[in-house]
Amino acid sequence: MISAERFLEQQGLQPVSSEAGGLALSCGGRPQAGRTEFDYDRTPSIGGNDTPRRARHARHAGRVAVGVSRIPDDPNDLDACREAALRLLDAAPRPSGAMRERLIGKGYASEVVDDVIVRLIRVRLIDDEAYAQSAVRYCTSRLMGYRGAVMELKRKGVDRQLAQRVCDEAESQGVFAEAAWELGRRTARKTAGLDVEVRKRRFWSAGGRKGHNPEVLRKIAQELFV
Incomplete structure (x- = not known):
């Protein structure tokens, strides 16, 4: 029966003693740096850092967890709030x-938040x-109607x-009626040349999305799309 040493020699592999006291293999007569079983649990990296991968991942996870934390040290800290x-x-x-809400x-504690808001209102x-008035002007600049403007203001946090x-x-003051017109x-300009029913449907669709009064839309459709 052939010995293990003889088999390795036939395959061109030579046992080499490692500095750490383990046993490594060399290929083609070129000794390789010895690696023990522990070394294979490490992940080599640029610069020779062989810190175990799981340890680096654990540290990274810790940094991420700290970075995304939104809880204040003291929910009752008035100055921080x-x-x-x-x-x-x-x-x-x-x-x-x-x-x-934010x-x-x-x-932050609700009592502290209310106190801060009262002070901010006091100094305007x-x-x-x-x-709210500024938001209405924005809505009308987007040609929104009454219903659409109310919904938008509520969405923005207005009472x-x-x-x-x-x-x-x-x-x-006729602001929403003018927006509808x-x-x-x-x-009418965008749909010029199309079938009149198609033009009306597109106008009704746009007016409905923007929250206009149906009666106002009907009057406009009768005058502009004939």
């Missing part, structure tokens, strides 16, 4: 409802009325009653 609110206002104006979402850094009141004021004129 105020600073968070000011950073939000620095990015964009917000009504009190939206501000409260701060509570960051982990939060002005729900002005914000429902305030949203309805400022939209009522805008409607009494402008929508009709634009649709």
Whole structure:
């Protein structure tokens, strides 16, 4: 029976003692650096760092977990909550409802959030009325109707009653009616040359999406699409 040493010699493999005291194999007579069983649990990397892969992954997971944490050290920290609110206002104006939702979402106590919002309203850094009026102007610039504007203001965090009141004021001034007429004129220009029924359907579809009064849309369709 052939011995193990003889078999290795026939295959061109030579046993080589490693510095760590283990046994490695050389190929073609060129000794390779000895690697023990422990060495194969390591993952080589650039620069010769052979830290075990699972250890590096664990450290990376720890850094990610720390980086995404949104919970404040102290949910009752009034100063930290105020600073968070000011950073939000620095990015964009917000009504009190939206501000409260964001701060509570960051982990601050509701009592602390309410206190901060009251102070910001007192110094007029939060002005729900002005914000709502500005939002209505934005809605009409997008040719939205009364219903669409109310829904948009509520989505932005404006109180429902305030949203309805400022939209009522805008409607009494004919703002939404003019937006509907402008929508009709634009649709008429874009659909010129098409079948009249197709033009009407496209206008009704656009008017419905933007939340206009059906009676106003019917009157405009009768005058512009004949």
